[in-house]
Amino acid sequence: MDSELSPILQHQIFIKMNTGTVKFFNTTKGFxxxxxxxxxxxxxxxxxxxxxxxxxxxxxxFELQEGRKGLNAVNVKLV
Incomplete structure (x- = not known):
């Protein structure tokens, strides 16, 4: 049996879901x-x-995604 990963598995990306608390959110300004x-x-x-x-x-x-000024929280859902 070949010990190398298939090309599909080599390029698979695993996304880690983070959890946290909303410290501040301004609904008027949207951030x-x-x-x-x-x-x-x-x-x-x-x-x-x-x-x-x-x-x-x-x-x-939430997940993290690189933004213009660093990492941003995206796909934010209530738990």
């Missing part, structure tokens, strides 16, 4: 910050990255 529970880092979130409506202190899950 805020989420504090990651595992690292205590805070990530910018824009209204375009939301799957659910969020407010301050909500518990959420």
């Amino acid at each position: 805020g910050f989420i504090k990651d529970e595992s690292s205590d880092k805070e990530y910018f979130v824009h209204v375009t990255g939301l799957k659910d409506t969020i407010k301050e202190n909500d518990q959420v899950s």
